Amino acid sequence: MANFARSGEMAFLKADKINSEIFSLTYGAMVAQIMKDYEDIEEVNRQLDRMGQNIGSRLIDELFAKTGIPVSSNFMETAEVIAKVGFKMFLGITANVVNPTPQQYSLTFRDNPMVDFVELPDNCANLRYCNLLCGVIRGALEQVQIKVECHFVRDMLRGDETNEIQVRFLEQVRESALDQSFA
Template identity: 55%
Template sequence: SRELFVLTYGALVAQLCKDYEKDEDVNAYLDRMGYSIGIRLIDDFLARSAVRKCRSYSETADVIAQVAFKMYLGVTPSVSCSSATGNEFSLILDKNPLVDFVEELPAERASLCYCNLLCGVIRGALEMVHLAAEVSFLQDRLKGDAVTEIGITRSVLSGCSRWPRTRRNQLRAGPPLS
């Protein structure tokens, strides 16, 4: 059930906060963990959703918001295109299901990106369909912002050596999750 997942995720973040002193380390761990999930989740997504190849980055944004988020989190964020070139967009969540049981972050954890797992999932899934991206939180309700906003910017890959994902490239992604 969704509630069990949300509670388990909260327990995971709490344990990571105990294990790591710096918020940056917790953020990096959550991102790597999400990335690992994303590179596997894309296969399930493509099999279950039967979406066709997107023709533009804005179409990709719509599929992420209207299909993927709805399928896995039960919410549909709105999409905001951030640039004239169409290489940047934001997903704006009025309701973030991962924080259903979280009221606020402790003052000593002000730089913690509680839901950074989502950034890693999106980045990993996009890379597996050859759309490298930088993904980060631009606004977060847990930090007092009006909405939760995830920014996604298309990256340019140097060369094709990153495809397919090989053991050598996994080593570049950082240390394995323990």
């Protein structure tokens, strides 16, 4: 298997960076605005996921363009690319792939620049503050024809020792009828 940690480090060193405090505060302001707009916490969670999906479908192109890593439809190899390259390149952190099976794996990480300065109030107990990350993972994997279900199972904002995102394989998407009609 390729040395994805090295690829992630090289991509991170080459990437344009912003101050992590500004990133955290900007993300927090965006979540606060979505909460004002929708008021219902479950709808806020859906909106964060949807936004993340749109972002992920675009970030995957940047990842491939800037790292030279070839596209793989192998579910477990994509786990390593997400953990060691994607997280490093876009968040400056590295995740670990844990509990891998052919149908699912978890990504664990302690550092998360999205939650600096964040404390959830009691009335936001069901808010999945970083749900955007789940959407990013789903959106990116859909671009390489892998459909997944993704959700947080542990969250340091809720007092857990680490953050854990579980990614469960649903299906390998085949070419659509439209794609086949042009073949």
